Amino acid sequence: MQSVAAALERLGDLAASPTISRLANVFAGAGHELALVGGPVRDAFLNRPTHDLDFTTDATPDQILRLVKPISDAQWDIGRAFGTIGAVMDGETVEITTYRADSYDGETRKPDVVFGTSLEDDLLRRDFTVNSLALRLPAVTLIDPSGGIDDLLAGVLRTPSTPEVSFGDDPLRMLRAARFTAQLGFRLDSDTANAMDGMSESIRIISAERVGEEISKLLLADNPRAGIEVLMQSGLAQIVLPEIPGLQLETDEHHHHKDVYQHTLTVLEQAIGYEKSRGRLDPAGDLIVRLAALLHDIGKPATRKLEPGGVVSFYHHDVVGAKLAKKRLRALRFDNDTINAVARLVELHLRFFGYTEGAWTDSAVRRYVRDAGSQLERLHILTRADVTTRNRRKADALGFAYDDLEARIAGLAEREEIDAVRPDLDGEQIMVILGVTPGPEVGEAYRYLLEQRLDDGPIGAEEATRRLLAWWAARAEVPPTP
Structure with a gap:
């Protein structure tokens, strides 16, 4: 939190920027009020970067559009019904909204849009006092009708x-x-x-x-x-x-297990830490990783079973959880790419733990990479984040094991281009060798060669041809199932 004096100085510098000062002068010259409002003013006090420039004015949408057209590179009026006109000025996006004095019916979120005439009244209808701050332009006067600065200082x-x-x-x-x-x-x-x-x-x-x-x-x-x-x-x-409250599973004096809800929050925090430390995803945060971390154990309530000896099991909670994650994200209207990626990560998040039970063959490592596909880096993060044990020896052992797995993946990738695992023969070559036309047989043959590639690595076109012909001959000898 900056001091009030420092924040006002920063706001003064912002108001003096070419884009804002030009906009302010144009509105003032036309006899209209203009104020920078909400997030940019709040963030000046919090010493946070300003990403959006939102303004409010007594001008109507038609008047706003008429004023910004000569000084902007592009304009849009998709929010005109709610009083908002957008524009791009010198590469910066600005949105300008007419003062609002809406009323709501309490049945829906859609208000009866009513334009207002007062900046103070407009501010008082906003969500929180810390967002109800404005900088009147071009005078650079701070307007705070609801005590937002005091609340900012108090957090x-x-x-x-x-x-x-x-x-x-x-x-x-x-x-x-x-x-x-x-x-x-x-x-x-x-x-x-x-x-x-x-x-x-x-x-x-x-x-x-x-x-x-x-x-x-x-x-x-x-x-x-x-x-x-x-x-x-x-x-x-x-x-x-609702799947998140569902993670607060009941326990009894005979059966004990980790608090799945608290474990989930810890996994989320640790995943964010790995995002940052590994530096291979969006530095602003990766939504798919975070959704997967939040939802990775939501299959546990449905699969919870109390075993003899005080043990609680959650067999197949990964598969069940993947289905539940898809259902929830679809209900929230997430896009299909995000839904499928999150569900895949939830489904695979336990796969690694078999690695610690015995050395994986190169074939198993290739399949791990193949199954993760484009989500491999996210799977690395989720799997590492899922280790929340307080047993330092166990945590270190799991960490070292995953280091080893990543090293083996890197080694195979260098030798075999594992991130793009394909058979040694493509579809065209398969059709020529077998003398067939496009159809189900080509797909069967392709999948057979892919399994050979995953088992043995690159085998070359000559060996792949030999195996393909042997498979084809054996396939022809097997009578069809009645």
């Missing part, structure tokens, strides 16, 4: 109006509260937390897409654990991610 999330009114207007704000605790490291004030607890059911009127977007933003924050804990404490998780 508190509080609504400008009563939380019952705010969340009643827009229940999505409850998910945003969880997300901001993860992003900003703030805590909820008691009234806000109590209101979320009592109003969690109203989140059901929010579209699945918007819920999924907020969960994604939460998981990509610096500390997603804090946001997940807010979802759990408020009851929102039971509605939007």
